[in-house]
Amino acid sequence: MPMGQPRWRLKLILSLPVVLVLGAAAVLAFFVAHWSAIQSDAYSRAQEVHFVRAQFERRIASVTDNQQTVTIWTEAQRMIAGPRDPEWFDRNLGVWLYQTYEFERVFLLDAADKPIYVMVGGRSVDPAIYAQSQAIVAPLIAELRRLRRGPLHPGPTLRYLRRLVSIDGRPAIISISPILDSQGNTSGQAGDEPVHIAIRSIDDHFLAEMGRDFFLSTPRFSRMNAVSEGEAVFPIDRSNPGLGYIIWRVQRPGAETLKGLWPTLAVSGVLITLLGLYVIMLICRAADRVIDTRERLDQLARHDALTGLANRFAFEAALAARCAEAGPGTPRFALLYLDLDRFKEVNDLFGHPTGDELLCAVARRIEREVGTSDVVARLGGDEFGILVPKVGSKVHLDSLCRRIVAALATPFDISNQRVDVGVSIGLALSEGTVERAESIVRRADKALYRQKRAGRNGYSWEAGETGDDVPAEPSIAASDTIRALVA
Numbered sequence: 001m002p003m004g005q006p007r008w009r010l011k012l013i014l015s016l017p018v019v020l021v022l023g024a025a026a027v028l029a030f031f032v033a034h035w036s037a038i039q040s041d042a043y044s045r046a047q048e049v050h051f052v053r054a055q056f057e058r059r060i061a062s063v064t065d066n067q068q069t070v071t072i073w074t075e076a077q078r079m080i081a082g083p084r085d086p087e088w089f090d091r092n093l094g095v096w097l098y099q100t101y102e103f104e105r106v107f108l109l110d111a112a113d114k115p116i117y118v119m120v121g122g123r124s125v126d127p128a129i130y131a132q133s134q135a136i137v138a139p140l141i142a143e144l145r146r147l148r149r150g151p152l153h154p155g156p157t158l159r160y161l162r163r164l165v166s167i168d169g170r171p172a173i174i175s176i177s178p179i180l181d182s183q184g185n186t187s188g189q190a191g192d193e194p195v196h197i198a199i200r201s202i203d204d205h206f207l208a209e210m211g212r213d214f215f216l217s218t219p220r221f222s223r224m225n226a227v228s229e230g231e232a233v234f235p236i237d238r239s240n241p242g243l244g245y246i247i248w249r250v251q252r253p254g255a256e257t258l259k260g261l262w263p264t265l266a267v268s269g270v271l272i273t274l275l276g277l278y279v280i281m282l283i284c285r286a287a288d289r290v291i292d293t294r295e296r297l298d299q300l301a302r303h304d305a306l307t308g309l310a311n312r313f314a315f316e317a318a319l320a321a322r323c324a325e326a327g328p329g330t331p332r333f334a335l336l337y338l339d340l341d342r343f344k345e346v347n348d349l350f351g352h353p354t355g356d357e358l359l360c361a362v363a364r365r366i367e368r369e370v371g372t373s374d375v376v377a378r379l380g381g382d383e384f385g386i387l388v389p390k391v392g393s394k395v396h397l398d399s400l401c402r403r404i405v406a407a408l409a410t411p412f413d414i415s416n417q418r419v420d421v422g423v424s425i426g427l428a429l430s431e432g433t434v435e436r437a438e439s440i441v442r443r444a445d446k447a448l449y450r451q452k453r454a455g456r457n458g459y460s461w462e463a464g465e466t467g468d469d470v471p472a473e474p475s476i477a478a479s480d481t482i483r484a485l486v487a
Helices: 004-071 074-081 086-092 095-101 127-132 134-149 204-214 253-301 312-325 343-350 352-369 394-409 437-454 479-486
Strands: 105-109 115-120 123-125 161-167 170-178 195-201 217-222 231-235 245-249 334-341 375-380 383-388 412-414 417-419 422-429 458-461
Touching (some): 004 170, 004 204, 086 095, 086 115, 134 161, 134 170, 334 394, 334 437, 352 375, 394 458
Antiparallel strands (some): 105 115, 115 123, 217 245, 375 383
């Protein structure tokens, strides 16, 4: 096979994912941007509808609130009961409400439901005009009186009745309130008081006010709930959709943002394409060196660059292979986890270069104590691992651990500096049956932390692992024993 063909294939294999990723990223970016805009608009629409509905209901309630500023008033109660002054009614109960709150119609009825005063369009008129609205208003007055006369809830505590009705083909708010004194008490029997009726239409002026106050775009009234794209709608009265609907154009922050982002997205697409081409060029250059360096990389991939020991990858592979061989009738094996004591203090005191030299020296001492078939690895930082593939006895493992503890307890001479460290060892022995790597790793790790808690500078079997010939508690190498082993 020509030498160029494998290289060409390798370049294609390495470059193709870049092309696919960039293409997928472009499609995904477009989809996410479009989807985000839709979701943003939907959320904004829901929030805006909720807000506008709440404000609309508050504005309806404000009709009654404004009305009761004059109906729960002792002076109004007195003026209706005594000599009636039409000018006073204009100034306080009729024309003033039109000028201040834009009530189009006001009716003032006595206890027998006969009109006393009528205001229409900002001026007082003949009370007989009330007859034109009586068919709509009278049933509501009767309902209010019936409810106030009732002995149970709400009874006399009911101070108003408000309804949404259709007047002259347009929805309107009718609010009926009894005339009470300033403490809310009636002058006679509850339900037999004079009543004040205020009417405000939900007309174009009403909607224009809402649009101005709440920044609504082109609010309008419609008998139908059909809307165009970008509009929102809700019924004026949820219990009576026949009254009509309020429609307005909602804000669309997602669509507006996406519209503004198109130039940026286009420039980003060009830049990403150029970046992709540059990355592909680098990949092709790197591919030319891959074949030449493969063996060297394979070697480096299995060894720790600092100490020359096996690295975590190689160690885990050796452990997995040994676990696969384990079973009845095969020799047991052991796993040792080592963690240097006081290594951080050495790093902090002498610096990282000294710490690196110390790790190399520790690796050499450990190698001198283990057997030729044992696998020693640096797992990371100041952690080491030892795999003993064949264990003759637990006493042998005890002896190995003591030798390592003693070897590392001897001071190190690093760059003419005396460095003292120790080591904590966690020890786990295979169970003599089918063994899983995760199980023995977990037990060795527990044993290591058990030793750390017990005082460090020693070794420990995982609880429940030891036999009669092995101490169950963590073993801390005494100073005399260490000196004897070093000597």
